[in-house]
Amino acid sequence: MKITSSLIDKLIRLRSGESLPSSALRGEWVEELLGDGVLISRSHGSRSCIIAASPETLEQSLRHIDERLSHLDKMKEILVTESTRSEQAAETGNSKLVATRSCPGFPVNSYEPITCSLNDKELVVNPQEGTFLFIAEWHYFAIPEDVTVVNIENMENFRLIRRQQALFSSALPDKRLLFVSRYPLSSDLRTWLQTIPNQYVHFGDFDLAGIHIFLTEFQKHLGTRASFLIPQDIEQRIKHGSAERYNDQYQKFRKLKSDIQPLQQLIDTLHKHHRCYDQEGYIEKKL
Incomplete structure (x- = not known):
């Protein structure tokens, strides 16, 4: 799974109770969450959207899918600031949340x-x-x-x-x-x-x-x-x-x-x- 700032923004919106167009999230992991009832699909005429059943259940399920998704707010901060591995480790205890290059040059x-x-x-x-x-x-x-x-x-x-x-x-x-x-x-x-x-x-x-x-x-x-x-x-x-x-x-x-x-x-x-x-x-x- 590619972790991007856009993806994290969408997941934070779902956690906050907002809905997203069904087309905004794609992948097997999304279908898995829908099948488990973690995400709920709703139709409005020809359009459909998805919402989270509850913030807590969404966070727990995301943690099982990918460890990097267990810290949505911190991931957002890391992606925005492009933090180094040492900063990641200090903040989250995991230096591999984002694939930053330890040895540029x-x-x-x-x-x-x-x-x-x-x-x-x-x-x-x-x-x-x-x-x-x-x-x-x-x-x-x-x-x-x-x-x-x-x-x-x-x-x-x-x-x-x-x-x-x-x-x-x-x-x-x-x-x-x-x-x-x-x-x-x-x-x-x-x-x-x-x-x-x-x-x-x-x-x-x-x-x-x-x-x-x-x-x-x-x-x-x-x-x-x-x-x-x-x-x-x-x-x-x-x-x-x-x-x-x-x-x-x-x-x-x-x-x-x-x-x-x-x-x-x-x-x-x-x-x-x-x-x-x-x-x-x-x-x-x-x-």
Whole structure:
């Protein structure tokens, strides 16, 4: 059951003795309450409405259906204020009343020191090999404007950036690079990218689905400052790539087009060879 502010408002109205149109509440749990006499259906001509037999019986029944519905007023407050798990636990003893994300944000990485700021305090991004940083308070994370942000879709590639340094140096020469990843999947990274002026480079799989992700989830929102990383040797690699995955994606993405010429050339190359290539292929075995 999806708990929304609208649903809680309706249940509070029923508990207060108000009636609701029958169409306002749907689901098996509603039919169960009607069958048990907890809710009562009344007809007025061509229209029907539902009311609660009693506030006490309604609250007891809701508690059995979903624990989160046993605190309607507190749930309303939580949904309005979008409280944290710690606040939920303090108020109700249950930190899972609402599915709030305990760890918002995104990871960052770099193979050279980049002086940034977090909450107006200096933060040098230069993780030791084998580690990376996680920016939880991303609203207050700022980076120099001359830094190019490279979003790496695959977590293995993100962790092992030093083993792809030759690729980045060739594809993005003379650039200071800050590597990011949208792991865990959320809109936090994209929202942050929309607040900064930096150039954005997308490094994902070289397949139709990967290009579609770039076009619809990033380029659409970032405009001309967004580009797709295309290595010089990509066609040679695609020749020996996966035909199976190309075939799996073809039906869904066969009409994929881009007005970005290098990206359209990449799309044409995928169709030419009927194959695609995983970005993990650029991870060197040894430094």
